[in-house]
Amino acid sequence: MSFESTLMRSKATSFDIAHLAGVSQSTVSRALRDSPLVNQETKDKVKAIARELNYKVDKNASNLRQQQSRTIALLLFEDPTTDDSLINPFFLSMLGSITKASALAGYDLLISFQNMSDDWHAEFEDTNKADGIILLGYGDFVDYQNKLSQLEEQQTHFVRWGAADKDHPGVSIGCDNYQGGFDITQHLINLGRKNFAFIGGADKHAPEFQARYFGHRDAIKKAGLKINKNNQVEAISTENSGYEATKTLLANSTDVDAILCASDLIAIGAMQACQDSGLTIPNDISVVGYDNIPVSRFTNPALTTVAQNTSLAGELLVSSLLSLINGEDVAPKLMQVEVITRQSCGASAIDQA
Amino acid sequence: MSFESTLMRSKATSFDIAHLAGVSQSTVSRALRDSPLVNQETKDKVKAIARELNYKVDKNASNLRQQQSRTIALLLFEDPTTDDSLINPFFLSMLGSITKASALAGYDLLISFQNMSDDWHAEFEDTNKADGIILLGYGDFVDYQNKLSQLEEQQTHFVRWGAADKDHPGVSIGCDNYQGGFDITQHLINLGRKNFAFIGGADKHAPEFQARYFGHRDAIKKAGLKINKNNQVEAISTENSGYEATKTLLANSTDVDAILCASDLIAIGAMQACQDSGLTIPNDISVVGYDNIPVSRFTNPALTTVAQNTSLAGELLVSSLLSLINGEDVAPKLMQVEVITRQSCGASAIDQA
DNA sequence: CTGAAAGCGCTTACAG
DNA sequence: CTGAAAGCGCTTACAG
Numbered sequence: 001m002s003f004e005s006t007l008m009r010s011k012a013t014s015f016d017i018a019h020l021a022g023v024s025q026s027t028v029s030r031a032l033r034d035s036p037l038v039n040q041e042t043k044d045k046v047k048a049i050a051r052e053l054n055y056k057v058d059k060n061a062s063n064l065r066q067q068q069s070r071t072i073a074l075l076l077f078e079d080p081t082t083d084d085s086l087i088n089p090f091f092l093s094m095l096g097s098i099t100k101a102s103a104l105a106g107y108d109l110l111i112s113f114q115n116m117s118d119d120w121h122a123e124f125e126d127t128n129k130a131d132g133i134i135l136l137g138y139g140d141f142v143d144y145q146n147k148l149s150q151l152e153e154q155q156t157h158f159v160r161w162g163a164a165d166k167d168h169p170g171v172s173i174g175c176d177n178y179q180g181g182f183d184i185t186q187h188l189i190n191l192g193r194k195n196f197a198f199i200g201g202a203d204k205h206a207p208e209f210q211a212r213y214f215g216h217r218d219a220i221k222k223a224g225l226k227i228n229k230n231n232q233v234e235a236i237s238t239e240n241s242g243y244e245a246t247k248t249l250l251a252n253s254t255d256v257d258a259i260l261c262a263s264d265l266i267a268i269g270a271m272q273a274c275q276d277s278g279l280t281i282p283n284d285i286s287v288v289g290y291d292n293i294p295v296s297r298f299t300n301p302a303l304t305t306v307a308q309n310t311s312l313a314g315e316l317l318v319s320s321l322l323s324l325i326n327g328e329d330v331a332p333k334l335m336q337v338e339v340i341t342r343q344s345c346g347a348s349a350i351d352q353a
Numbered sequence: 354m355s356f357e358s359t360l361m362r363s364k365a366t367s368f369d370i371a372h373l374a375g376v377s378q379s380t381v382s383r384a385l386r387d388s389p390l391v392n393q394e395t396k397d398k399v400k401a402i403a404r405e406l407n408y409k410v411d412k413n414a415s416n417l418r419q420q421q422s423r424t425i426a427l428l429l430f431e432d433p434t435t436d437d438s439l440i441n442p443f444f445l446s447m448l449g450s451i452t453k454a455s456a457l458a459g460y461d462l463l464i465s466f467q468n469m470s471d472d473w474h475a476e477f478e479d480t481n482k483a484d485g486i487i488l489l490g491y492g493d494f495v496d497y498q499n500k501l502s503q504l505e506e507q508q509t510h511f512v513r514w515g516a517a518d519k520d521h522p523g524v525s526i527g528c529d530n531y532q533g534g535f536d537i538t539q540h541l542i543n544l545g546r547k548n549f550a551f552i553g554g555a556d557k558h559a560p561e562f563q564a565r566y567f568g569h570r571d572a573i574k575k576a577g578l579k580i581n582k583n584n585q586v587e588a589i590s591t592e593n594s595g596y597e598a599t600k601t602l603l604a605n606s607t608d609v610d611a612i613l614c615a616s617d618l619i620a621i622g623a624m625q626a627c628q629d630s631g632l633t634i635p636n637d638i639s640v641v642g643y644d645n646i647p648v649s650r651f652t653n654p655a656l657t658t659v660a661q662n663t664s665l666a667g668e669l670l671v672s673s674l675l676s677l678i679n680g681e682d683v684a685p686k687l688m689q690v691e692v693i694t695r696q697s698c699g700a701s702a703i704d705q706a
Numbered sequence: 707c708t709g710a711a712a713g714c715g716c717t718t719a720c721a722g
Numbered sequence: 723c724t725g726a727a728a729g730c731g732c733t734t735a736c737a738g
Contacts, residue, residue, distance in 0.1 A: 011479065013715060024725045029717060039723060054507065056479035060417035061715035064730050069413065071463075076452070083647055084664035086449030095448070096439030099429070099464055108482065110424075111452055111464050126364065126409035128731095129461065154407065268651075294436055298621075298651040311437035366731060377709045382733060392707060414731035417714050481715095 012053040020049050032057065063128065071108040072321060073130035074098060077137030078113040082239050086113075088265070089293040090310070091136045094161070097314025098134065105322055107131075114138070125156045132157035132321045140205045145169065157324045159317055163207040164332040171324065172332045173316045177208050180306040180337040181215025184288055185260060187304070187339050189223045191346055193258035193286055196220055197231035199245045199270055200262020209262040212290060216260050231256060235266050242269025250277050257285055258345075264289035264296045264305055271299060271344065282346030292340050301343035308337055365406040373402050385410065416481065424461040425674060426483035427451060430490030431466040435592050439466075442646040443616070443663070444489045447514070450667025451487065458675055460484075467491070478509045485510035485674045493558050498522065510677045512670055516560040517685040524677065525685045526669045530561045533659040533690035534568025537641055538613060540657070540692050542576045544699055546611035546639055549573055550584035552598045552623055553615020562615040565643060569613050584609060588619050595622025603630050610638055611698075617642035617649045617658055624652060624697065635699030645693050654696035661690055 014032075018025040023042060031038045031046035038046075049055075063069050074095075079088045102109040110130055114137075124130040133151070135158060138144035148169040151158050159171045185196065200206070202213035213232065220227050231253055235245035242261060246269065249256065259274075261267035267289030271281055279285050281301055289296060292307035316333055323330045341347045367385070371378040376395060384391045384399035391399075402408075416422050427448075432441045455462040463483055467490075477483040486504070488511060491497035501522040504511050512524045538549065553559070555566035566585065573580050584606055588598035595614060599622065602609065612627075614620035620642030624634055632638050634654055642649060645660035669686055676683045694700045 011481075015715085025716085026718080026726080027724060029715095030724090033717085037723060042723085054479065056476070058417070058715050059480045059482045060413045060422065061730090062717075064411070064413035064417055064732085065715080065717045067730070074464075078449075078453075081449075083446065084450060085446045085647070086453065089647065092445050092448070093436065093438050095445070095464075096431075096434075097437060099466060100431075100439065103465060109464050111427075111448075111462050112456060113452060123409070126407065127412045128364075129412045294438070294442065295648050295651050298648050298653065300651070300653050368731080378732085379710080379734080380708060382731095383708090386733085390707060395707085411731050414714090415733075417716085418731080418733045420714070 011058075012050075012055045013058070014055075016053065017046060017049050017055060020053075021046050067128070069108075069128055069131050070106060071110055071130045072102050072318065073110045073112065073124040073133045075112055075114045075124075075133055075135050077139060078115050079137065080236075080238055088137055088237065089295065090263070090291045090308075091161075093294065093310040094136065094314045094317070097311045098318055101315045101318035105318065107318075107322070126154070132159075132325045134158070134317050134321055135160035137161070141207050142205055157321060159321045159324065159330075161313065161317065163211055164334055165207065168207075171320055171330050173313060173320060173335070174208070174333075175308040175313075175335045175337045177211035177337075178215040178218075180290060180308075180339075181212035181260070182219045183215070183337065183339050184290070184304070184306050185216045185219035186223075187341070187347075188258045188260070188286055188288065188345060189219060189225070191286065193346075194225055195228070195231075195253075195255050195257045196225070197228075197233070197249050197253065197256045197259045198262070199233050199235050199242055199249065199259060199266050201234050201236070202232050206262075212260075212262055228253070235262070235269075237263040237265050239265055239269035239272070242266030243273045244269075246270040246273035247277070250274070250279075259285065259287045261287065261289045264291045264293045264303060267303055267305070267344075268295070268299060271303075281344055286345045288345050296340075297342065299344070304342045304345035304347065305340050306337050307340045309335055364411075365403075365408045366411075367408075369406060370399060370402050370408060373406075374399050420481070422461075422481055422484050423459060424463055424483045425455050425671065426463045426465065426477040426486045428465055428467045428477075428486055428488050430492060431468050432490065433589070433591055441490055441590065442618070442648065443644045443661075444514075446647065446663040447489065447667045447670070450664045451671055454668045454671035458671065460671075460675070479507070485512075485678045487511070487670050487674055488513035490514070494560050495558055510674060512674045512677065512683075514666065514670065516564055517687055518560060521560075524673055524683050526666060526673060526688070527561070527686075528661040528666075528688045528690045530564035530690075531568040531571075533643060533661075533692075534565035534613070535572045536568070536690065536692050537643070537657070537659050538569045538572035539576075540694070540700075541611045541613070541639055541641065541698060542572060542578070544639065546699075547578055548581070548584075548606075548608045548610050549578070550581075550586070550602050550606065550609045550612045551615070552586050552588050552595055552602065552612060552619050554587050554589070555585050559615075565613075565615055581606070588615070588622075590616040590618050592618050592622035592625070595619030596626045597622075599623040599626035600630070603627070603632075612638065612640045614640065614642045617644045617646045617656060620656055620658070620697075621648070621652060624656075634697055639698045641698050649693075650695065652697070657695045657698035657700065658693050659690050660693050662688055 014028045018028045031043040152169045162174045164172045200209040233245040233249045235241040289303045289305040292305045296303040367381045371381045384396040505522045515527045517525045553562040586598040588594040642658040645658045649656040
């Protein structure tokens with residue numbers, strides 16, 4: 001036992017202040033919350049004493065009484081990552097704006113991994129630890145969807161980052177993945193590329209990736225070019241998975257001149273695989289990504305990619321959730337995307353030709 | 354008003370379970386917490402009903418009664434960043450392990466920016482929202498130190514990432530910055546570099562940077578090389594600041610052949626400034642960084658830097674804080690660093706010469 | 707092994 | 723404008 005724990009200060013309560021101010025505890029409570037019922041002089045006196053005693057309202061008592069927590073839970077999917085971060089860098093880039101938006105709204109932000117508890121669907125709101133939940137990421141969408149349905153059944157307040165789809169439960173905030181896939185493919189077509197490959201899932205287990213694939217496919221069709229189904233290779237969003245998938249692709253297809261990766265992490269692995277196979281990017285082959293993660297401007301060559309506005313995303317996630325908590329109806333939101341042209345697509349080389 | 358809010362489910366309480374199980378509410382409480390006092394059959398019955406009703410213990414009530422929150426507050430300094438992330442990437446890389454370590458210990462993690470509230474030094478523990486605080490980052494250490502002293506005075510439980518120093522308040526977990534500065538400079542000396550510059554603060558406003566500088570300086574001295582005081586240029590940890598400082602350096606000193614940057618972010622700006630000035634890295638000049646942030650392996654050329662074990666750091670931060678909360682004495686911890694050799698130092702070129 | 711009761715520190719309806 | 727009282731949903735000392 002340390003010295004400290006024996007000497008532990010006991011925190012002041014509203015009764016202590018009431019005693020010192022010569023008023024009732026109810027008046028203290030009202031004064032501190034700036035109730036119009038309380039005389040200004042009384043307020044001033046109470047506040048002065050509170051300040052002096054370093055008094056802070058006990059959140060547990062206050063929350064219990066008011067049956068709310070003024071807290072948002074942010075649940076992150078624990079991703080497999082190359083480094084020790086455990087979190088997809090794209091989500092990491094939203095964290096600042098989510099934190100800021102929560103604070104500005106007067107809400108605390110609780111952060112946790114989704115898979116640390118089987119009960120994450122109930123853990124937060126049912127215990128009154130949080131008034132609502134923000135969900136970032138998932139492993140397999142099909143499994144995830146079941147959990148979402150449970151959340152909805154239990155009338156939990158939640159919003160999630162991801163693909164908007166009428167069949168999917170809950171309110172989603174996401175970018176227009178179809179358009180992103182279309183636009184960046186169109187960009188490659190404009191650059192003269194003809195034989196495309198897509199690295200990443202293209203089925204319902206990863207609906208964002210799937211929408212990107214559909215946009216990609218439709219841009220190719222519209223240009224009257226050929227689609228080779230064998231040139232779509234599954235990958236999860238990691239460098240390693242992108243590397244392996246690209247190795248597989250290159251072993252089977254020798255004429256590919258452009259690879260669209262479903263994420264920047266995949267693209268980093270894909271570039272490495274191309275280079276290890278003796279291909280020069282972008283001269284022999286274009287490689288582009290999706291997400292515009294911080295690393296993407298530093299890869300060699302710098303990665304052409306699709307940017308999603310993470311700052312706005314964070315704000316929308318928070319504001320939508322708060323609306324939901326307030327009992328308002330909230331529509332899913334679809335944000336615009338932007339193609340970021342750098343070197344890996346071959347834009348500069350070809351543009352100047 | 355939406356349909357939902359009218360139909361709001363009312364959560365089950367321990368009294369509901371007691372009623373259904375035909376026992377007292379105290380017994381329900383004991384059974385749910387697996388008290389050895391309760392008969393196994395009673396426990397089973399109570400637990401079954403709780404599961405069925407989707408019952409969860411109300412945290413506010415439980416915390417209020419127990420006068421603890423089982424929550425840790427993580428306070429991040431809001432950094433100026435080039436993108437919208439607002440958080441230094443080095444701290445971001447600790448987030449996963451902190452989150453994980455907290456969850457494993459049964460603690461919730463509250464996350465907030467330090468500067469969102471003037472009162473952050475009291476906001477969390479005094480309100481019983483958190484049992485203790487983890488501090489990551491700061492702007493100016495001198496200002497920060499005052500806040501730390503206040504925290505200590507109020508007997509708040511806190512740990513911080515940073516330089517251990519007997520004069521600094523509180524328990525710190527950090528890496529051996531002196532050694533890191535020494536080792537990477539020694540590495541450059543081994544490579545044949547002779548005229549050094551240091552970009553970053555070297556005074557008490559940034560003690561980690563200062564320790565790195567001292568290590569740097571002592572390595573140069575030990576090798577019998579000259580130290581040019583004008584070759585230390587102030588910079589905060591951003592790419593832009595690193596860029597500007599390096600521009601200033603290059604305008605005044607033409608013979609520098611190696612730059613040690615106090616952080617990777619600074620180094621990224623420094624490399625850009627060198628390249629913009631027509632210098633080739635590492636042929637004309639070596640540039641090395643500190644932190645081994647995710648981006649550092651992708652810069653062009655890849656950045657030689659000093660790695661700090663962020664995964665272990667997160668775990669130590671959490672475990673130290675929990676010890677403090679439990680009234681144990683906790684010693685500051687100093688972790689070892691490791692030089693990560695990549696291309697920007699010129700190792701491969703020179704090694705092979 | 708179980709129950710009745712107190713109490714954690716607030717907010718707020720009720721009464722004046 | 724102010725106060726006395728109830729009650730939010732638990733945990734735990736006390737009594738049996």
